[in-house]
Amino acid sequence: MARLLRAATWGLFPWRDYCSRATQAEVSKDFVEALKAVVGTPHVSTASVVRAQHGQDESKHRCRPPDAVVWPQNVDQVSQVAALCYSQGVPIIPFGTGTGLEGGVCAVQGGICVNLTHMDRILELKPEDFCVVVQPGVTRKTLNTYLRDSGLWFPVDPGADASLCGMAATGASGTNAVRYGTMRENVLNLEVVLPDGRLLHTAGQGRYFRVPALAFWPQVPHHVIWPLTYLVFPGTRKSAAGYNLTGLFVGSEGTLGLITATTLRLHPLPEVTMAATCAFPTVQAAVDTTVHILQAAVPVARIEFLDEVTMDACNRYSKLNCSVAPTLFLEFHGSGQALAEQVQQAEEIAQHNGASHFSWAKEAEERSQLWAARHNAWYAILALQPGCKGYSTDVCVPISRLPEIMVQTKEDLKASGLTGAIVGHVGDGNFHCILLINPDDSEELQRVEAFAKQLGRRALALHGTCTGEHGIGLGKRQLLQEEVGTVGIETMRQLKATLDPRGLMNPGKVL
């Protein structure tokens, strides 16, 4: 309901200039009928509110909605839908939870949105091999709830309760990446439907098993789920077998194929977890502390920065009572003794940089409250100016350059007259400047874009990247060119043209 309401409201927000450049690909009635024949009539919609809802994510990017939305029930149907679109030249936009931040689901050239959330089964858990196979409808919170009694967890945590296959498509990361890596390091295998409908397993073939009775029952309509169809992916921790196709599809943002299952690496739940907040007199002191903690090789699990604007917003929104000052949120994972050492080292470094005392949250409940506040920072900041929309920058720089770029960004923010706050996964050198935009003020929108582009260029000049985890989507294509250079862009274009020769997979994104 909240979704639909938001869709309806945000629909007023002006569409972006991409629309003018878009080629029209409105689908015919016959085509919609053909889709219905594949996935079943209840699983296709051309209702305008549904299309509007699927044509946008949580970003400022607005575009024309898709011409139709389909909900396949299994991978065979995804494959048939792709083959149908391929034969008719209709663009495909994969859709998970719609929590992206770079306009990745906008239907720049029309076409159909393939909503994969009905494929929501956890296909196989192999606790002894530390891996799990999930379909695109499984979100990270669902998975971690499912894993609760297994002694394992999946640590990649971008804040939003995103679909795990969507996270693979975006190359997401988040608060735990400093210790556990990003999706790049935690995806072991992908099942991908290629643009022409063929099925690819990026790191070894899946093996299908069907209930024999059903396998001999060809009359079953396509949209009936085979109850015991499942696939087994290899779960080796390493491989040197041919080109790393998994690596190529992780972070490809739906532009090379549709991810219909992923094998993820799981990690043992830490024996003990301790979380703390620590306020600093200046941004510089907080960021210096981060750099020193990393350089001292303290294995922190999370080290997050929130500036005083964010802390103020979080206090109001999440009913906290923290100091309104640049603050680090830290978390340590380990066994009892190891943890005591880590904590002591971190405290010493923070105090050396002028921090006030650590405020510890050892109990699970207190900890969840703290991290819930961190995860809700986006909504807390939006709530500072009701009616505003948010835009988040996403630069990432080598850790040694972090203090200078953050201090400079803070000053630029003041000078720009924009309202914004800074939060960051500073352990990776990655931070976000969350800017508030009045949807009716096109001049402000331009200032926000200029600010974001300037910040991206500053990161590049410091040998950083314009995006640590949100991806390129629609908004950073110019910066990507500057980042990877002519040969880099040409190489990416060649790869795209090879794997998606008709240019139908999520057109207009990344390149």
Place this chain on the structure above:
Amino acid sequence: MARLLRAATWGLFPWRDYCSRATQAEVSKDFVEALKAVVGTPHVSTASVVRAQHGQDESKHRCRPPDAVVWPQNVDQVSQVAALCYSQGVPIIPFGTGTGLEGGVCAVQGGICVNLTHMDRILELKPEDFCVVVQPGVTRKTLNTYLRDSGLWFPVDPGADASLCGMAATGASGTNAVRYGTMRENVLNLEVVLPDGRLLHTAGQGRYFRVPALAFWPQVPHHVIWPLTYLVFPGTRKSAAGYNLTGLFVGSEGTLGLITATTLRLHPLPEVTMAATCAFPTVQAAVDTTVHILQAAVPVARIEFLDEVTMDACNRYSKLNCSVAPTLFLEFHGSGQALAEQVQQAEEIAQHNGASHFSWAKEAEERSQLWAARHNAWYAILALQPGCKGYSTDVCVPISRLPEIMVQTKEDLKASGLTGAIVGHVGDGNFHCILLINPDDSEELQRVEAFAKQLGRRALALHGTCTGEHGIGLGKRQLLQEEVGTVGIETMRQLKATLDPRGLMNPGKVL
């Protein structure tokens, strides 16, 4: 000298069937003169002993040698050599230290070998960002010697003192991968010369700086090294900017381009290191211990298995006095207190599985002796039958399947009548069966190949891979097809055809 001698001896070993299928690409005198004009006369050789030396690695694979060998002095020369070969349709085989194990340097279709070892500078060390940029002539031991006083190290360790860019090309790993990952996780950026000579930076552009005086001195011959030419690579720990080109080139075995520099992730030297050996009554007990240690989430840095044949060979070759029994070599890295906990847990698990007591090697010297013995296991096993050559299998399976496949392999080895030993990076599910081959016995060679293929297929049936770290090269192309399936192979072929349209980069390898 040892190299040359080996080359001369091994030359007698029968060439493989690949030669018959090879198209001839003998280079003309004019072409050799053109190469000399690029890299300078002293840096081109067509001497038969030099060519023979460059046409083979440490494996059983033998093939025709390259038609010429060139030693470029800098990346500009590599680029010019590639462009020249591209225009003339001459194959290129990149060469590092020649320590590969799958025939990756064999000149299946003739062409020129590009020996990159003269480019041997450490271009930039950024200790505060935990990264370093190295040229292809820098080996892992050279790098770690250079890093000695920095408090950092590069942990990926395949045993041989391989070139770091060669390790990137192979997707190498080794004894520390269980804790620190493989080359896939530790390469941050690559400088690659593409087949037509263009320069690609896989994760952000490098920036060149030249001494102005020299930059205005165009008469300097190409083979004079610009003394202050260096490049700065971005060193961010994560990125979501476009397709992961770094991941595509790591493990591509020289078939997509020439790696001329790599940015590597460094790790803090552990505060304390402890190593131990522990003998077991059976293979099953040793492997069960490995699985239980991993499942208990003990963060071992190394956990290596050596069977009783290997232990016997190591005792003789490295003058050790260990039990001749299935043995685990373990290493723990950490701070004092954390280490004590890890060690206690591991000991309890081992004893529960019937191990005799741990033999600890706390002192650095004793530890080096132990790991030197492990690294020399290949030569120790070869020394069991002087005059024999070795062949190493390289399967990797999900950790839970490791006990059954290793016990079965041990039995198969006995039944086959072949002489062989098992060693393995069991913490990753990866193990090697090192088989001894009499070079004059073609029937034995066939039995070895049949054994290796059967083992590869058994690993695939257990959802494993035919190669954990040695790569596909010449020997595992059939197994790769079975592993990734028709669509996987087609996709890899498409990528190869796109990036190397004339098929000149290390032809006949991988695909």
